[in-house]
Amino acid sequence: TVIVTGASRGIGAAICRSLRAKGIRVIGVARSQSALQALSQEKIGGGPMEFVVGDVADPQVAQSAVKLASTSGHSLNALLLNAGALEPVAKLADVDPDQFKRAFDVNVFSAIPWVQ
Numbered sequence: 001t002v003i004v005t006g007a008s009r010g011i012g013a014a015i016c017r018s019l020r021a022k023g024i025r026v027i028g029v030a031r032s033q034s035a036l037q038a039l040s041q042e043k044i045g046g047g048p049m050e051f052v053v054g055d056v057a058d059p060q061v062a063q064s065a066v067k068l069a070s071t072s073g074h075s076l077n078a079l080l081l082n083a084g085a086l087e088p089v090a091k092l093a094d095v096d097p098d099q100f101k102r103a104f105d106v107n108v109f110s111a112i113p114w115v116q
Helices: 010-021 033-041 059-069 097-109 111-115
Strands: 002-005 026-030 049-053 078-080
Touching: 002 010, 002 059, 010 026, 010 033, 026 033, 026 059, 033 049, 049 059, 059 111, 097 111
Parallel strands: 002 026, 002 078, 026 049
Antiparallel strands: none
């Protein structure tokens, strides 16, 4: 079983499809339930996909995903921490510091509870 964060679109969705095509069970994590639902219903190879909806910066989301990965006799084999925040893209003088805090929470600090 592989957990993929940022699974609902772009590179994350492509990673999920590639793993499933190889028969690997995937737990997708993202904020968009509708996108995760649609991706999980695609008929791709033999790898099933389940998902957890939530923000990767929330430690409870990490715990839920790891618990799901370890159900029904399965074990967690890999974490692909793909989620990221691009914003803010602006002049420093024009940016609220809280926007940078959010970007660091997602891009840096969110990885800690996932790895623990």
